Amino acid sequence: MTKEKFIVTADQMRQIEARIFTAGMPVAALMEKVGGLICQRLQAIISPGKCIGILVGPGHNGGDALVVARELHFRGYHVWIYQPFSKLKELTSQHFQYTQSLKIPCYQEISQLPSYDFLIDGLFGFGLEREITDSIAAAVNYFNSKNQPIISIDIPSGLHTDTGEVLGTAIQATHTFCLGLWKQGLLQEQALPYIGKAELIDFDIPLADIHAVIGDIPKIKRITQTTALSTLPLPRPLITHKYKQGHLLLICGSRRYAGGAILTGLGARASGVGMLSIAVPESLKMLLASQLPEALIIGCPETETGAIAHLPFVGCVSGSVTHLTDLNSFTAIACGPGLTKDNISIIPEIIQCQCPLVLDADALNILTQIGTIPTLKQRKSAIILTPHTGEFQRLFPNIDHTDRIKAIQTAAEESGAIVLLKGARTAISNPQGNVWINPESTPALARGGSGDVLTGLLGGLLAQIMNKEIFIEDIVATAAWWHSQAGILAAQTRTELGVDAFTLTQYLIPVLKQYYSERYK
């Protein structure tokens, strides 16, 4: 569905709705339509005869909930209403009056509430403007303590629509039915424990109204299957050769962290890149060659501790080392996993290369140590930084990361880099502040080595799209999506405990293949 990729703030949603109402759609008709759609979904989840408590707030979120209460009442459910407010918006008040004429039981005190099988949360939507306090906060905490399923309308009540922060307290929903367009707060990590399973209820907002408010090319987008697949280098051209499919150089590994180099290599292998070269310390050469026979393994002189001491490439200050090839002859370079911080001198050399560059893990730690972030802007080609939260904080100590979206926009603007901040909701920003958010992942990926796999995969994709008309941040988003989808498939088959980084590499192709089953029949 095309609307799945849009993300809006409360203010943008208000503007979009205002356009619809100005164009003539009656507010009451829209509420009726939305309530009807919510009911259809509820009927698919909840069997008739169940007891459903409806939490009604003072605004139109409460109005939606009252339409739902009325419809479920007529569909044979046992419905009661909790409505503790003395003042309701006019339309909400009318719906409330009608539910009372239908003799749907209504309560103001939690101590009076009957038992229930499900709760529908219509306390607050995108109109929440301050902290939930006093008796309402106590009620929210009471409902959360009951451990019964709660379905939130639009957004769990208590969450800030834009930042996902908890304002006072918030409903811990098992399902969230987001209305019309995805609210930004639902894509923020801090909101995750409150959202449950989230789905979009599409109520036919005209695309023209969406674009009029958020622009022709929206600033913040959700990665979807469609957006991700559209950038993959598939199908391949019928006539091609290996160098046309990109030549990726990985610079990774140390005697201490040999596995990091293997995992990065396996991630790159799954990307389908035409040629793969891997620069590792000399003593790892045989190991890498045995694990990745298709790759060209470049043994580098090493420090006493077993880290790469010099890069044997033209353009690198490498003493007496024989120069193999030019660093700029690669289509893309990815560097960092398993390097250690034992030799910081290679990073400034790599940064000077003229091809697109991914820096991860120890490359980021070295970047922090030598303070080269400001110099990144001088590069002529793209640089992609892929920190997790800890690395991000070290790289950009002055940026507040409470709002992760704002944080990466600032970091990308300051550094001139594309910044991918890893996490449960990985987010990517380019220096102009265009953001992609990955809406699905699994905690199974919170495991040593899974980031190395992403670096290889991303490097390999990057190398393949360099001569195509694809924005680099779009392929970064695709790599994040592919990586997390592989994790999800692996966790479905093996549980969340069974997704070690090597296993993850084995799911990268199977997860993709399910989208291309027709082609490969």
Ligand SMILES: NC(=O)C1=CN([C@@H]2O[C@H](COP(=O)(O)OP(=O)(O)OC[C@H]3O[C@@H](n4cnc5c(N)ncnc54)[C@H](O)[C@@H]3O)[C@@H](O)[C@H]2O)[C@@H](O)CC1
């Ligand atoms: N405008 C429309 O016709 C549509 C609205 N929709 C629904 O309407 C919602 C937005 O409606 P509203 O703008 O009325 O906003 P809400 O229903 O989210 O709540 C706003 C009301 O809550 C009060 N309030 C805010 N914070 C409070 C707090 N901490 N403690 C106590 N009271 C507080 C405000 O004074 C106001 O009366 C959406 O989330 C969605 O559910 C959708 O049905 C789509 C159509």
Ligand SMILES: [K+]
């Ligand atoms: K709500």
